[in-house]
Amino acid sequence: MWLLFGLFSAILLGLYDISKKLALQNNAVIPVLFAATLFSSLLLLPLPILSHFYPNEMKHTLFYVPPIDGRTHFFIFLKSMLVLASWIFGYFSFKHLPITVITPIEATRPLWTLMGAIVLFSEHLSLIQWAGVAITLISFYLFSLVGKKENFHFLHNKWIWFSILASLLGSASGLYDKFLMQHFNRVAVQTYYVIYQVIIMGVILLVLWYPKRKETTPFKWKKSILGISLFVTLADFLYFFALSDPNSMISLLTVVRRSGVVVSFSLGAILFREKNILIKAICLLGVIAGTLLLLLT
Template identity: 55%
Template structure:
């Protein structure tokens, strides 16, 4: 069941990337990110309020948010900082890069998660997992070759560095989720980390964007901005629920969620009319084969 939920989350994440790319086209990044945190907070705020003031309405449902003290909230605040940092780098990178390059780079996150598990949790990689890691590394170098055809130098392009940093922080968040889901209620984590992100982002907008808004890229409203929050919230809800189920494996769930690259790649080709699709498709195929070997290593290892 948890594996099926991971696939559903992956599909929703793919559409999330598409709406994010569409919203950022010619738009100011920080307000788009700020509105995303606002809308995501508004989605979960009713569940927090109802669970506190009328707990009997939700107590036996998946949407119940138990009360928690500072001993829980301090961990959630750390997650908010990690995720918001990842989003900030990711939004800026996605605005300036083709979706067909961003997607495959993000798809290497399971490799980073495995390496993190190796270093932090003392896990050992088996032969299949090592093959998956090497294929992912190889795909990254092939992707840099494809990028050069579009004038994107992976070694000197700051937006590539932003996407890589976003992926690293995203992998760190995934490893942190492995710990959180074993300790705390999944709705407590998802609801409150969105609330904390909104307040953190409010400070960023107030002190960094607002004073310079007239000299930077102007902001304009796009309905796709609201859809970012809807698809992300649904994808994360399913993801956290899957991780909370007995027997779920973060390595497999993380890998399956990166399958969202298929959706974003297809839309990058059909809607955004991006270039060099044949060579990028080969790079993407290598990533997917690598993910398959990670799956084999997780199941057979």
């Protein structure tokens, strides 16, 4: 059942990526991200309020937020910092790169998660899994050659590196999520980490963007910003629900969750009419195939 929830989360993440790309076109990144986190927090804010005033009724639902102590808030705050760092790099890359360039990079996240598991938890790879690593890296290299046709030189394009950093930080967040779900209430984690995001983004907005707003891309309100909030909130809710299952495997769930790139790649290719779709699709399939081999023991 947790795999099914992971699959639904993946589909929603694909729609989230499309909404993100639409919202960021000719738009300022920082206020878009602030607005998206603000609306996400408004979607979740009723849960701790209802849980406080109607605890007996809420305890029998999937939406109960129990009281948490300062130690728990600290760990959740770290989660907020990690996710925001990933999102800031990711949002800037989404604004400046074609979505069909970004999605294969995002598809490598399970690889970095597995590498992190090897370093942190001393896990070992089988020969087949090492083959999966090799196929993923080769596909990623071939994809970089495709990027040169569109003047995206991987080693010299800072937005490519922003996307890679976003993927690395996102993988670290995935490893951290497993720890959080083992020790804390999943709804509390999702609710408070989004609330902390709003506070952090509010400071960034006021200190870094607002004083220089007239020197950068102006902010335009777009309905797709609401799509960002809705899809990422639902995707995270299903993801945390799946991850809280004691039988869930973070390595497998990460792969399933990243399958949402197929949705964003396909819809993005149609909506934004991008180039070299067939070659990019082959590279993306190579990344996915290599990632699937990582699951074999």
